[in-house]
Amino acid sequence: MSVGGTLPFRHRLRTGPYWLALQLVLSGSLFLLFLLPIVALFTYAPPSRILAAAGNPGVTAALWLTFFASGIAVLAAVVFAIPLGYLLARRAFRGRSIVESLVALPVVVPHLLVGVGLFFLILPGSPLYRFTTALGFPIYDTIWGVVLVMVFVSAPYTVLAADLSFRAVDARVIEAARSLGAGPATAFLTVTFPLALRGIVAGLLLTWARAVSEIGGILILAYAVYPGGPYNGPVTSTISVLVYNLFQAGDLADAAAVSSLFLLIAFVLFFLVRLGERSGWVPWRRGELLP
Amino acid sequence: MSGWSVEGLESQVDGFRLGPIDLELPPGRAVAVLGSSGAGKTTLLRTLAGFLPARAGRLTRNGVDLTDRPPEERALGYVPQGLGLFPHRTVERNVSYPLELQGRTDALAHTRPLLERFRLTAIAKRYPARLSGGELERTALARALAAEPELILWDEPWQALDVEARFELGRVFEELRETEQVPVVVVTHDPSLAFSVADSFLVLRAGRVGLRGDATTLLSNPSDTFTARFVGFENVYERSSLEEGRPGSLAAWLRERAGPEGIAFARPALPAVGDPRGAWEGGVRSARPTPEGLAVTVQVENLSVALRVPPPLSVPFPSVRGRVRFDIDEKNLHPLGRTGPSSGTPP
Numbered sequence: 001m002s003v004g005g006t007l008p009f010r011h012r013l014r015t016g017p018y019w020l021a022l023q024l025v026l027s028g029s030l031f032l033l034f035l036l037p038i039v040a041l042f043t044y045a046p047p048s049r050i051l052a053a054a055g056n057p058g059v060t061a062a063l064w065l066t067f068f069a070s071g072i073a074v075l076a077a078v079v080f081a082i083p084l085g086y087l088l089a090r091r092a093f094r095g096r097s098i099v100e101s102l103v104a105l106p107v108v109v110p111h112l113l114v115g116v117g118l119f120f121l122i123l124p125g126s127p128l129y130r131f132t133t134a135l136g137f138p139i140y141d142t143i144w145g146v147v148l149v150m151v152f153v154s155a156p157y158t159v160l161a162a163d164l165s166f167r168a169v170d171a172r173v174i175e176a177a178r179s180l181g182a183g184p185a186t187a188f189l190t191v192t193f194p195l196a197l198r199g200i201v202a203g204l205l206l207t208w209a210r211a212v213s214e215i216g217g218i219l220i221l222a223y224a225v226y227p228g229g230p231y232n233g234p235v236t237s238t239i240s241v242l243v244y245n246l247f248q249a250g251d252l253a254d255a256a257a258v259s260s261l262f263l264l265i266a267f268v269l270f271f272l273v274r275l276g277e278r279s280g281w282v283p284w285r286r287g288e289l290l291p
Numbered sequence: 292m293s294g295w296s297v298e299g300l301e302s303q304v305d306g307f308r309l310g311p312i313d314l315e316l317p318p319g320r321a322v323a324v325l326g327s328s329g330a331g332k333t334t335l336l337r338t339l340a341g342f343l344p345a346r347a348g349r350l351t352r353n354g355v356d357l358t359d360r361p362p363e364e365r366a367l368g369y370v371p372q373g374l375g376l377f378p379h380r381t382v383e384r385n386v387s388y389p390l391e392l393q394g395r396t397d398a399l400a401h402t403r404p405l406l407e408r409f410r411l412t413a414i415a416k417r418y419p420a421r422l423s424g425g426e427l428e429r430t431a432l433a434r435a436l437a438a439e440p441e442l443i444l445w446d447e448p449w450q451a452l453d454v455e456a457r458f459e460l461g462r463v464f465e466e467l468r469e470t471e472q473v474p475v476v477v478v479t480h481d482p483s484l485a486f487s488v489a490d491s492f493l494v495l496r497a498g499r500v501g502l503r504g505d506a507t508t509l510l511s512n513p514s515d516t517f518t519a520r521f522v523g524f525e526n527v528y529e530r531s532s533l534e535e536g537r538p539g540s541l542a543a544w545l546r547e548r549a550g551p552e553g554i555a556f557a558r559p560a561l562p563a564v565g566d567p568r569g570a571w572e573g574g575v576r577s578a579r580p581t582p583e584g585l586a587v588t589v590q591v592e593n594l595s596v597a598l599r600v601p602p603p604l605s606v607p608f609p610s611v612r613g614r615v616r617f618d619i620d621e622k623n624l625h626p627l628g629r630t631g632p633s634s635g636t637p638p
Contacts, residue, residue, distance in 0.1 A: 048557030121411075178362040179340055180389040180438045195377050 036261060044256035050135025050264075053257040061233035062242040065225060069143055069238065070211040073150035076205045077158040082200060103159050106152055107278035111216030114152055119220055136229075143231040146238060147224035150211035157210055161203020205273065212266070215240040219256070293353060294318050295442055295474060300348035303337040309334045309347060310499040314444065318472035320463060322488035323479055327517045330495040332478040333372065339476065339634045340369040341544050352441060367442040368435030368473075374427055376419040382406070383415040388439035402437060406468040409433040409463075425456030432463060436471075443467065443475045482521055496519050515627055519555035524625070525597040529553040532594075541571050541591045547556045548621070552628025556600040560586055561609065569616030571596075589615060598610050 027115040045053075053059050088100060107113065122129045122139050132139055139145045169192050218238055226236050236242060239262050246255040294317035301310030309331040314322065337343045339350060341362035350358045356367050377385050383402055387388055390398035397468045406412045409429040419427060434547020436442060443596060461484060467473055485492070487496045494502040494517070502514040513519035519527045520616050524583050545554050562569060573596060575591030580586075585600035587609055599607075609615050 043576060115294070156391075170373065170375070172371035172373050172375045173377060175337075175342055175362070175371055175378070175436075176341070176369065177388070178342075179365070179369035180366060180434065181363045181392045183363050186392065 019255065036133060041256050041260045042261065044253060045260040049253060049257040050260050051255060052252065053261050058234060058236055058260055059261070062236045062239050063265070064233065065143060065146065065231055065236060066203045066212055066238040066240075066262075068230060069146040069150055070154075072147045072207055073154050073211040074204055074208050076147075076151045077155045079154045079205060081158035081203075081207070085159045085200075085203075086166050088159070088163045088222050089166035100163075102175075106156050111149075111153055112216060112220065113216075115217035115220030116151060116272065118148060118152065118217060139221065139226065141224055141226050141283065142228045143222075143223050143225055146218055146225060149217035149221050150214055153214050154207040154210035155207040158203040159207070162195065162200050165199030165203075168199065169195045204284075209266075212238075213240065214238070215244060219244075294320070294352045296349075297339070298349045300338060300350060301346045301622070302334060302343045303346055304334055304337075304343055306382045307331065307498060309335065309338065309495075310346075312491065312493075313474075316451045316474040316476070318474060319468045320491065321468055321475040321477065321489045322478050322491050322493055323485040324495060325479070325485065325502070325518065325521055326494050326495035329496040329497075330517075332495055333446055334498070335445050335463045335495065336369070336476065336478055337543060340367060340444055341365050350601075353444075357440075366438070367438055367444055368438055368440035369444045370431050370435055370446060374431040376418050376427060376431055376434070380604055381416050381418055382422070382426075384417070385413070385430055386433045386437050388434060391478075402433075405433045405437055413451050428430055428460060429463075436467075440473065445475060445477045446475075447480075447481070452505060457484055459479065460484065481521060487523075493522075494624045499622075508592075513555055513625055513627065515552050516555070519625065519627060524555040525558055527553065527555045527627075528594070530628075535593060541596075542594055542617060545594075545624075548624050548626060550626030551629040555625045555627055556619060556623045558586070559617055559623070561585075561598040561600050561615060561617050567616060569618045571619065572614055572616045575613050576613050578608050578611060588617075 027126070047150060051078055076209070088096065088103075118139075122132065124140070129139070132144070137144045139148060174187050174197070177191045182190060218241055223237060224235050224239065226235055227233065237245075239258065243255050243258050243262075246252075246258065250272070295314055296316070297314060299311040301308070301312075303309070307329075312335060324335060326332050334343065336399060338345060341357075341360060341612055345358050348358070349356055352366070362369070377388065386402040386405055390401050397402060403412075403512060406415055409432065411426070411429055411614070412432060414422065414426060418431065418553070421636035422430065462479070464475060465488070467475060475488070475624040476490055477485065486506055489506075490501065491505050493500060494509070495518070496516070498517060500517055502509065502512070506533065509518065510522050513522055513524065516527050519542065528549070530546070530549055530551065532548060533542045533546040533553070536544075536546060548554060571591055573591035575587045576590050576595070578585055578587045583599065583601045585608060587598040587600060589596050589598060598615075598616075
């Protein structure tokens with residue numbers, strides 16, 4: 001992306017059998033570590049059980065809640081995290097290092113602590129509690145509590161990805177656009193943003209994945225989600241809390257079935273994204289693929 | 292007041308100061324900006340393009356002051372180092388970009404003649420990542436012209452372009468000047484491109500104008516070691532490299548005739564091997580046939596001197612490690628740095 005348009009060379013390198021064997025052993029070990037728990041899950045949860053879980057209203061409500069709340073978290077990342085990333089990438093200001101460290105903090109803080117911190121922030125009776133309640137966004141044990149925790153733990157991935165992606169855009173390409181008649185906003189929309197989009201999308205995927213997998217903060221802020229706002233199903237929570245509850249209750253087969261169901265959905269989603277990228281159908285990979 | 296005019300332009304970037312620069316760019320004029328790395332060539336172009344604010348001076352087009360206009364309102368085709376092509380757009384959509392900005396609905400149709408002219412039609416649907424150096428360059432030029440600029444700024448896009456692409460680039464510039472009358476400012480390290488394209492030269496040294504003039508001025512009056520090497524002198528000695536010569540040596544002889552910066556001279560002709568005449572003697576380090584004859588390098592004490600045997604190549608060649616005698620004609624010596632800035636005829 002830097003100079004003109006040469007792609008990195010992807011010639012097949014000639015290597016010996018030992019090198020190949022080493023690669024296979026090392027990467028294969030990690031791959032097995034990923035794969036085996038999934039295999040174990042599916043052995044405990046026969047297809048009939050997974051189908052039954054898929055038809056259970058409590059499970060579908062939790063699935064809906066998880067995907068809806070994580071979807072809002074991704075939207076929030078689009079609206080708030082991308083501008084912050086751009087700011088960090090393009091502006092030099094006092095205290096930028098502090099801002100950058102703060103942004104990265106949610107990634108390293110144990111997530112139960114996040115929940116506790118947010119709990120103290122919007123303690124019932126506190127001004128923020130009254131404010132959010134008055135706005136119609138009560139936090140405790142509502143879908144908004146789930147969203148709040150998800151945004152907190154997941155938005156940094158998009159901020160960091162956007163920061164890096166905007167930095168990686170060659171300033172000379174933007175200058176060429178300006179010189180050809182594009183104002184600053186047009187140059188951003190037609191050149192800078194499309195070129196940063198691939199990295200930003202990767203960040204949004206991580207944000208989504210992190211939001212979906214969150215449990216610690218949700219256990220504290222929204223252990224049981226009551227109907228309200230966009231959610232009007234039975235009292236439940238996210239998939240991770242549901243699985244946690246089933247496991248705690250000793251309902252191992254159902255825990256495995258729900259987990260397997262969720263894994264299947266997540267796998268299909270990621271697979272579709274990969275297919276889209278490989279086919280060149282998605283806009284953020286244009287220009288990097290073989291014709 | 293037709294054309295562009297730069298008067299006393301100054302700018303600054305990270306402590307580096309450029310200017311004052313004066314330049315007249317009437318229609319069809321091509322100026323090559325030369326200078327060693329860090330001399331301010333790119334800074335000059337970026338100031339002209341509007342990416343660096345001018346601290347002093349003016350830039351005008353047909354008498355209209357553009358000094359404080361943003362880049363998009365200057366109507367110039369700026370091709371930055373690396374060409375600045377859009378990697379996410381195909382060739383044709385790179386070229387159509389300025390037309391799209393103008394809100395033309397038939398932007399793609401309008402690019403067809405340009406694609407045709409720059410032989411890009413066959414690769415119109417390709418992305419820049421799949422193009423060769425020459426194709427990338429033609430795309431960048433077609434895109435710059437699609438905006439119908441009134442000045443082209445060309446910042447040596449490729450350090451090393453293959454011979455054919457370079458030849459073609461020279462031809463395209465020629466055409467630009469003749470048919471479109473668009474003035475061109477080219478930053479380049481490539482003497483053959485510069486001499487084939489430019490009708491005047493601006494040599495920058497540490498942000499200031501070191502020399503300006505046409506090719507003849509440059510060739511007859513190289514003011515510094517950079518220019519001397521650029522215009523093809525192969526024997527260029529900085530003053531410091533001549534200090535050690537003892538009395539009677541070649542270094543001392545050159546030092547007496549050198550300017551404040553040093554001295555330059557073209558390859559002296561080597562008389563026939565075995566000819567005992569010649570004031571200087573040296574050991575042959577290499578002898579290579581070239582289109583201009585036999586290029587011979589000899590070592591005279593601590594100085595390496597380039598000589599030539601004019602074609603047709605005589606046999607026998609001087610043998611490596613053999614000794615030869617030669618003369619240096621005092622008329623061919625060019626003292627460097629004596630002339631000061633802005634000598635010669637201004638463009």
